[in-house]
Amino acid sequence: MAEVKLFGFWASPVSRRVEMALKLKGVEYEYIEEDLNNKSELLLKYNPVHKKVPVLLHNGKPIAESLIIIEYIDLTWEGPSILPEDPYERAMARFWAKLLDEKCMPAMWKACWSTGEEREKNKEEAIEHLTFLESELKEKKFFGGDTIGLVDITANFIAHWFGIIAELMGVELITQDKFPNLSKWVDEYANSSFVKENLPSKDKLVAFFKARIQAPDETKYFRKV
Amino acid sequence: MAEVKLFGFWASPVSRRVEMALKLKGVEYEYIEEDLNNKSELLLKYNPVHKKVPVLLHNGKPIAESLIIIEYIDLTWEGPSILPEDPYERAMARFWAKLLDEKCMPAMWKACWSTGEEREKNKEEAIEHLTFLESELKEKKFFGGDTIGLVDITANFIAHWFGIIAELMGVELITQDKFPNLSKWVDEYANSSFVKENLPSKDKLVAFFKARIQAPDETKYFRKV
Known part of the structure; x- marks a missing residue:
């Protein structure tokens, strides 16, 4: 084994x-x-x-x-640190990863799959969280600084999946105008050679989500991801 | 400062x-x-x-x-370790603490404040999670083994608060019969001298919750705790 x-x-x-x-x-x-x-x-x-x-x-x-x-x-395992060594920086990385996981990404996800007033409410919630992330990112290349760390990896949904689903579902959220730092991060992160090699192809994801949009009853398990 | x-x-x-x-x-x-x-x-x-x-x-x-x-x-800070040193044990402690925080205790809490079918549904969910905790505890004195650790501290709601609210609201959940290990843990933990010194008095909590039961509109913030 x-x-x-x-x-x-x-x-x-x-x-x-x-x-x-x-x-x-x-x-x-x-x-x-x-x-x-x-x-x-x-x-x-x-x-x-x-x-x-x-x-x-x-x-x-x-x-x-x-x-x-x-x-x-x-x-x-040895190798590049994923979490910062400094206890305070480490706590902060955990804080942002938790926020992404429990609040920010669920709101973004729900904004995609809802309509009307409910979508607006989910968008508002997502914007509130994204605004904090925007100011946390500041001028840094990655959330982890010069190298990819816990928060970047946790946010891979934002860098790759979200744009695909948002386009299919007609949701506008992370614009250059409103979130310049996050937009730059999406570019930097999704286009770094390491990340590119480890993400599913855009075409395959588009086909996957299109099939789910057309067959909504079968999507339940996936909407929970 | x-x-x-x-x-x-x-x-x-x-x-x-x-x-x-x-x-x-x-x-x-x-x-x-x-x-x-x-x-x-x-x-x-x-x-x-x-x-x-x-x-x-x-x-x-x-x-x-x-x-x-x-x-x-x-x-x-130096002193007794709250998380286990061993990486696997450490991951497991985080796993149980996360389950308690995100699933188990919210279901217990909602079971207290809901009625009828909704209460039964919340109770069922709580029982499912508690059953896993029951078998995780096994013959150990504390979740942390012989000493109090992360999972014990995280579960202090179960050891002290829950019994008080459950009695006031007429909810039966952690019985000696169904959860012998957890019942023993509640006794051991809540009666250890360190824990006793660091929990609010039962009388004060009873008065606090009674006031909230009588003035439900003002309890919203607290129901989210």
């Missing part, structure tokens, strides 16, 4: 976070693609609480929840 | 978590009680994103979100 296995789903931004962390550290791993409509017995065995990807298996021991997996990877 | 300040609220279990962590480490701090109906300018300045307690101020730098503050305290 390979020492490190990852149970993931190609179109899931949270699953891709873990792949990025493993690749930043140069960890060799076996990737196991899950069918989210028919989850494997192993996935259910290794993540009985949430029954979701990603799950990292290291020497037979399972870890779930992408941010927890990334912290584990950072602590376990 | 004191080196360490804590902005908190006496009846908030998340605020008490941070006090417990500081005391476990033997950190001296100045405590600033917030009026949640009329938050101080300093609280809003130091936690503009969430506008909530607790906020820790260390050498003038603010940190919000109780679990993030506890990790910062554990990393910054």
Whole structure:
């Protein structure tokens, strides 16, 4: 059995976070693609609480929840640090990652899949959070400074997925005008060679989401990603 | 200015978590009680994103979100470790703390404040999560093993607050019969001398919640704790 296995789903931004962390550290791993409509017995065995990807298996021991997996990877393997060393900077990285995960990205996601007043409400909420991120980013190249760190990886949905879905659903949110720092970050991050190699192709994602828009009943599991 | 300040609220279990962590480490701090109906300018300045307690101020730098503050305290000050040293155990502690915070305790809380079918649904969800915690606890004295750790501190709501509110609202959930390990943990933890010294008195909490039950319109802010 390979020492490190990852149970993931190609179109899931949270699953891709873990792949990025493993690749930043140069960890060799076996990737196991899950069918989210028919989850494997192993996935259910290794993540009985949430029954979701990603799950990292290291020497037979399972870890779930992408941010927890990334912290584990950072602590376990040598290589570039994903979290800052300084305790205060570390706390701040965790703070922004948590905000992205629990508030900002859910609001962005819901803004895409809702209509009318509900969409406006979700957009407003997303703008509130994005405004804080905009000022956190300031003149930095990445949230992690000169190199990619926890907050960048956590925000990969914003850099890649969101633009695709927003275009398909007719949502305008992160404009050059209103969010110049974030717009620059999206460009810098999504076009860095490391990130480009580790994201699903735009064409494949467009096809994936188009199919889901046309068959809304089958999208439930994906809307929760 | 004191080196360490804590902005908190006496009846908030998340605020008490941070006090417990500081005391476990033997950190001296100045405590600033917030009026949640009329938050101080300093609280809003130091936690503009969430506008909530607790906020820790260390050498003038603010940190919000109780679990993030506890990790910062554990990393910054000497003394008993709050998180396990072993990377896998550390990931597991974070996993259970996250589950408690995001799923288990919100379901328990909602079960208290809802009625009829909604209450039954919330209870079912809480039972599902509690069942995982029950089997995680096994024969251990605390979630942290022989000593109090991150998961214990995170779960202080279950050990102290929940029983009080559940009695007032007529909810039965953590029984000796269904959750023998958790029931034993509640006893061990809430009666350990360290914990007892750091929890609000039962009488004061009963009075606090009774007032809120009688004046439901004013309870909104608190129901979100």
